[in-house]
Amino acid sequence: MPMYVVGHKIPDSDSICGAIALAYLKNQIGEPAVAARLGEPSPETAFILERFGFEAPELKLSYAGEEVYIVDHSELTQAPDDIAEATIVGIVDHHKLGDLTTSTPLECWIRPVGCSNTVIKMMYDFHGVEIPKEIAGIMMCAILSDTVIFKSPTCTTADIRCVEDLAKIAGIEDYEALGLEMFNVKSAVAGTPIRDLVMRDYKDFNMNGNLVGIGQLEVVDLSVFDDIKSELEADIATLKAEGERHTVMLLLTDIMKEGSELLVISDDVSVVERAYGKETENGRVWLDGVLSRKKQVVPPLQDAFA
Amino acid sequence: MPMYVVGHKIPDSDSICGAIALAYLKNQIGEPAVAARLGEPSPETAFILERFGFEAPELKLSYAGEEVYIVDHSELTQAPDDIAEATIVGIVDHHKLGDLTTSTPLECWIRPVGCSNTVIKMMYDFHGVEIPKEIAGIMMCAILSDTVIFKSPTCTTADIRCVEDLAKIAGIEDYEALGLEMFNVKSAVAGTPIRDLVMRDYKDFNMNGNLVGIGQLEVVDLSVFDDIKSELEADIATLKAEGERHTVMLLLTDIMKEGSELLVISDDVSVVERAYGKETENGRVWLDGVLSRKKQVVPPLQDAFA
Numbered sequence: 001m002p003m004y005v006v007g008h009k010i011p012d013s014d015s016i017c018g019a020i021a022l023a024y025l026k027n028q029i030g031e032p033a034v035a036a037r038l039g040e041p042s043p044e045t046a047f048i049l050e051r052f053g054f055e056a057p058e059l060k061l062s063y064a065g066e067e068v069y070i071v072d073h074s075e076l077t078q079a080p081d082d083i084a085e086a087t088i089v090g091i092v093d094h095h096k097l098g099d100l101t102t103s104t105p106l107e108c109w110i111r112p113v114g115c116s117n118t119v120i121k122m123m124y125d126f127h128g129v130e131i132p133k134e135i136a137g138i139m140m141c142a143i144l145s146d147t148v149i150f151k152s153p154t155c156t157t158a159d160i161r162c163v164e165d166l167a168k169i170a171g172i173e174d175y176e177a178l179g180l181e182m183f184n185v186k187s188a189v190a191g192t193p194i195r196d197l198v199m200r201d202y203k204d205f206n207m208n209g210n211l212v213g214i215g216q217l218e219v220v221d222l223s224v225f226d227d228i229k230s231e232l233e234a235d236i237a238t239l240k241a242e243g244e245r246h247t248v249m250l251l252l253t254d255i256m257k258e259g260s261e262l263l264v265i266s267d268d269v270s271v272v273e274r275a276y277g278k279e280t281e282n283g284r285v286w287l288d289g290v291l292s293r294k295k296q297v298v299p300p301l302q303d304a305f306a
Numbered sequence: 307m308p309m310y311v312v313g314h315k316i317p318d319s320d321s322i323c324g325a326i327a328l329a330y331l332k333n334q335i336g337e338p339a340v341a342a343r344l345g346e347p348s349p350e351t352a353f354i355l356e357r358f359g360f361e362a363p364e365l366k367l368s369y370a371g372e373e374v375y376i377v378d379h380s381e382l383t384q385a386p387d388d389i390a391e392a393t394i395v396g397i398v399d400h401h402k403l404g405d406l407t408t409s410t411p412l413e414c415w416i417r418p419v420g421c422s423n424t425v426i427k428m429m430y431d432f433h434g435v436e437i438p439k440e441i442a443g444i445m446m447c448a449i450l451s452d453t454v455i456f457k458s459p460t461c462t463t464a465d466i467r468c469v470e471d472l473a474k475i476a477g478i479e480d481y482e483a484l485g486l487e488m489f490n491v492k493s494a495v496a497g498t499p500i501r502d503l504v505m506r507d508y509k510d511f512n513m514n515g516n517l518v519g520i521g522q523l524e525v526v527d528l529s530v531f532d533d534i535k536s537e538l539e540a541d542i543a544t545l546k547a548e549g550e551r552h553t554v555m556l557l558l559t560d561i562m563k564e565g566s567e568l569l570v571i572s573d574d575v576s577v578v579e580r581a582y583g584k585e586t587e588n589g590r591v592w593l594d595g596v597l598s599r600k601k602q603v604v605p606p607l608q609d610a611f612a
Contacts, residue, residue: 074403088403097380097394097408103608104402105460105600108416126432154411294411302409 002032003067008078017138052137074098114159115146136169144179187219210246275304308338309373314384323448380404420465421452442475450485493525513611516552581610
């Protein structure tokens with residue numbers, strides 16, 4: 001029986017490309033593996049898969065009785081609903097250590113770098129397995145996405161070196177141009193249902209017993225939101241009520257101006273204001289220099305809840 | 307400010323030797339680190355340190371405000387009491403994934419192998435750092451201890467290859483003889499206070515909300531316990547009451563006969579009997595082939611509690 005390799009709920013490019021890349025590696029070293037996903041690929045991910053000739057991995061929501069290799073998180077809220085009935089055989093990730101636990105020994109490849117695919121590249125190198133051209137392409141795009149083409153404070157020299165190596169393997173001469181093309185795809189919000197936008201890159205966190213949802217939309221120009229900002233706010237309020245969440249936030253990130261407008265709906269907005277040291281105005285606040293949910297948004301909020 | 311590298315409470319040889327070996331590696335790659343320990347070295351560990359000319363690492367119980375690299379566990383109950391006030395920068399381990407969490411990204415080197423020092427050897431190889439002769443010696447002994455000289459079911463080919471490599475670096479021709487010498491030191495129980503024996507290799511686990519303590523004494527001949535078995539039983543009963551534990555067990559492991567006698571004091575001994583599929587008699591049961599707490603004792607009990 002093969003193991004399933006699967007990323008988090010509401011998968012981003014790192015989760016989907018990472019599952020494909022890691023499943024290939026595992027098969028090469030004699031451990032049968034199948035890539036899977038917990039949700040629909042985003043337009044950005046669809047662009048990457050199309051560009052390098054991949055189908056999306058199998059949509060699979062239930063893993064009871066299966067062996068599972070977890071990609072890009074270690075949080076119960078982001079894992080398959082029935083993960084407690086599965087056997088987690090491994091985790092590859094680059095986030096804080098979450099609340100997943102196991103009853104048997106496993107492998108964890110977790111590094112404080114910008115992208116899980118950078119860690120998966122280390123796994124290929126450790127096992128001495130050659131990365132096929134097309135897989136190098138999707139891994140490279142995942143890293144460019146997670147690091148906002150190296151602009152994010154989460155980006156490390158390991159990520160940059162990794163992209164350079166992968167670009168060579170993939171035969172991509174101008175990876176920055178491909179990265180910008182990808183972010184332009186990501187910036188297209190017109191015509192997309194509001195809930196789809198809110199959920200495009202959305203994660204729930206357990207913060208000291210409080211359920212906190214944080215979505216993020218990265219675009220090349222924030223003006224694309226001018227006409228729909230109040231609709232977005234109405235929808236995160238609905239989302240908060242639906243899930244009995246303490247707080248729902250949506251980060252509107254301008255990757256060229258290098259900052260984010262934060263939209264907040266909360267039972268206690270003072271926790272959020274304490275976390276970032278800035279007052280909100282009608283549930284909105286500009287956070288200069290903030291590009292990374294993982295490094296700049298989650299930790300201060302977690303500390304404010306602690 | 308240097309990071310502290312520290313193993314679990316009631317440190318075994320893997321925790322102490324691993325802290326020394328990893329702190330050395332970190333210093334070599336430009337990350338200042340100091341080895342520390344949460345308790346007294348066991349006679350076995352003292353033998354290893356003496357054999358290769360090391361002092362025990364610094365005894366340090368409080369880590370508030372410090373950066374900490376955790377060795378050989380990922381469990382709150384086995385970590386420093388104030389670990390929540392420290393920053394965990396990394397974990398190297400070979401056990402099931404426990405309930406430690408972090409609020410910032412970290413590195414985790416966790417592998418399903420027989421010993422944390424086998425993983426630390428992988429870290430040396432990854433960074434291309436040469437292992438000094440004496441450090442190779444203590445790492446090798448830690449692996450021989452954790453794998454019961456390769457007899458434990460936790461032992462993997464990676465552990466065996468690692469010991470062979472380390473023995474060459476350390477200049478040890480007959481590592482099995484050194485291993486047996488070490489286990490003979492470990493088998494000397496005469497004259498040791500009963501509580502010291504019970505606690506020599508003891509760990510508390512949180513099993514579905516129940517505090518469960520499991521100690522283990524590995525000897526080359528179980529007859530050394532003939533005169534003190536009832537004293538050991540009386541003491542684990544006291545230990546159970548002191549800590550409001552649900553269950554306390556002591557594994558008396560015969561490494562030559564390759565099995566363990568289990569002494570049990572429990573609020574509900576049927577959980578233990580269900581876990582191992584055998585009835586206890588006056589709180590005792592022989593478990594044939596059982597050498598490993600981690601692989602053969604903890605997981606079935608955890609499942610029985612779930």
